Amino acid sequence: MSKRFLIFVLFLVPILAFGQTTPPPPAAPRAVHLPQPSEKTLANGLRVIVVEKTGLPLVAARLMIKTGSEAEPDDRAGLADLTASLLTKGTKTKSAEEIARGVEALGATIDSGAGWDDSYVSLSALSNKFAESMKYVADVVMHPTFAKDEIDRLRDQNVDALSVALQSPASLANFVAARVVYGGGPYGHNLGGTPQSLKNIQRDDIVRFHDAHYRPDNAVLVVAGDVKPSAVFTIAETLFGAWKSSGGEAPPPVPPSSSPAAPSRVVVIDMPEAGQAAVIVTRPGLARVDPLFSVALVTNSVLGAGYSSRLNQEIRIKRGLSYGAGSSFDFRRDAGPFSASVQTKNESAVEVAGLIGGEVNRMTSTSVAESELTPRKATIVGDFGRSIETTSGLVGRMSVLALYGLSLDKINSYVSDIQAVSAGDVQQFSTAHLGGDASIIIVGDMKKIGDAVKKSYPNAEIIPLDQLDLDSPALRKK
């Protein structure tokens, strides 16, 4: 190996011919290209939204059902995701293997699953194979068979995958956080279910969920890429025109969770041998349609989104306590959670929880200076601009607007809405939505976390991993 050279070259400093000691200023900004959505609603109620984007010969699409995990019973957690994931595992005319082979031979990828508020089949296709690729999407959405052996196979795979997630401090902390914030309410369970809830799901549950929610008047098709809107409308009519809603009105969305806010808790899961502790500070946040959406985004950008946010400054950059610290609002149909998350060595878990609390309080007590606010807004605007540079990113942005019944024009007012947020808005918002007690979840090795946790949080519930019950709001086995 060549490592000995190091000693000799130490003294050979590069010769600099380097005049300028300050960065050259930017030139005038260039115009941004804004997407132009077109839309059409078919006679059966299916809404079709298209954004043409030329460049590479790629098209992304998402067939979205406006019902997701929120609608499943707590003891059948994972039902929406299992139903959606099974779509590609066999239809009346094609086996799972034929679907996989057919799609992949076209150079396409197909993926299905559920979020809190939607179930989806997403496609990424080559533009000259788009129509052919879409046939698979239509077939799996309208004609799935939900064969018993496919259900059993996928359930077993999901249970195995959960056994891995439950041994990972970060993912386990997220599962626990949902229970702590939402208890037994619709957002309290894990989206993918638990080993027990997955076992509870019967084929009938799946078929009923599909019958009730997978219907054209509860669906939206969003397409973006190298394809003309008129061509997409024709393809949609051909493939989905005969899709009928199975009787009656579409079920209304799940009513807002009316349960009173659960009191905050401090929960520590003792995971022996955890290589790092996961720390989450969390509380209910905002619904996507909340008029304060943009204010929340700007507030979070100051506090915890992006490399230079306050949490990462304090925890990573100043103190070296983590590889990354951040926070986010999970905007849903109802108020999804706000959470700040950090992974740190077990010994620092309590210190980090305190630092997060301190930074949240600073958001409420002190106004953000313009010199900090302006770059944080620029970060959001830049992220947005880059997200719509890809076909799948465009589909994602348009889908969210369609899912929550927001005007598609919002895609073009996103930037001005962010720019309109003031420092006063941020402080007022922080006081109203981030002030007061939040819950704290720590998953880590108690031997190393130590007594500090009891000193700082006398009411902390310390639950050994083998006593944890994610199916119960109490979180502890009876």
Place this chain on the structure above:
Amino acid sequence: MIGAMRRRLPIFFLTLILANAALAAKLAVPPIPLKHRTLANGLQVYSVEDHSSPTVAIQVWYRVGSKNDPNGRSGFAHLFEHLMFKSTAHMKAEMMDRLTEDVGGFNNASTRDDATEYHEVVPSNYLETLLWAEGDRLATLNVNEENFKSEREVVKEEYRFRVLSPPYGRLFVAIDKDSFEVHPYKRPGIGNIAELDAATLSDVQAFHTTFYRPDNAVLVVVGDFEQSQLDGWVDKYLGGIGHPSSPIPRVTVTEPPRKASKHFEEHGPTVPLAAVASTWLIPEARHKDSPALSVAAAILGLGQSSRLYTSLVYKKKLAVEVEVDADLREDAGLFSSLVIVASGHSAKEGQKELDAELAKLVAKPIPAAELDKAKTQLIASILRGRETNDGKAGDIGNSFVVFHDANGVNSWIDRLQAVTSADVQRVVRKYVTGAKAAVIDYTADGGAK
């Protein structure tokens, strides 16, 4: 997920970038129109003008990676990468964030086996600013003791985050360690706590002087700029940086062929499902057999219609996950498979099935439709990676460093298309079924499962 993922070290997922470039015959995809210059100081410059979005991607790839970690300093190239975001003669620590994130851009970097790359995407009116900044940290990096120590703690947390915390983190370190006997690829790029603690500020200065020089770097710029303006700025901000007259140290060790198959037992404290990894040595990336090895890996493991997914995961339900990879590197690569075993089954069952599929691959010609499918999948995935300026620039930089040919982003396409069934069978016979495997069993401490 945690917000900041920057200054990262891809340990196992390098495939995404290494799968280089290809186009389907049926699909008209324009080649990337590369412009190339070599400056007098040795800096290579590749650029692609593209005005489809008002942004520009800037990348600097240095031909120094984890394989160049000094002795007793595993993880040093990666630690150094983090320090390139600290102070210079003209920039305060974290100034790169002021010039990127604060104006709506972003930056990041990664340390690979063969190279370290730094990248930014900014609104295109900031291109000149960023070229100045890249020149400044190449020429005048000036890290202080306080920043050094604090960032070293961050890297130790990154080690815990990647290796100690995830159930399969230790396996990813073990794969290289057990696969190479003499080549420094065997040392983990993420390092270890003791060797990170041993690093000093003078190591940092020496490393910068040795490897961070214009004749060891390639600049890639893709996006919204005017060529003549770019050329002028590059000359102004990067052309005047000199370099030492000493040669650049290179790794010259050759990994010898394996004399015998090897078996390893590796453990972690929390391993819910056993895993088994198998690796075989393959030649350097620029070898003529690389495209056929990539197609072989795709036939075996890419997508749910691949042979191993169909057999191990779908039909026999022995595994929850299968990955097959032709990991092409500058000096010597690995053909590898990774099986995460389903509960109630053993690694042995998975291994037996893997062997059966490999035997079948060399015994029977690959049907034309299946060969076409694998190529189309590879091509489409490369195309998706090129939707952004940053993705294109990454392909160019990687091709330059690992394949010694930036134009490989275009020629790789034809090479992939030319692969025949006989090619695939020949390379699998030569490097896999007819060669020696390293097999790594990964289970929980105490040998459970």
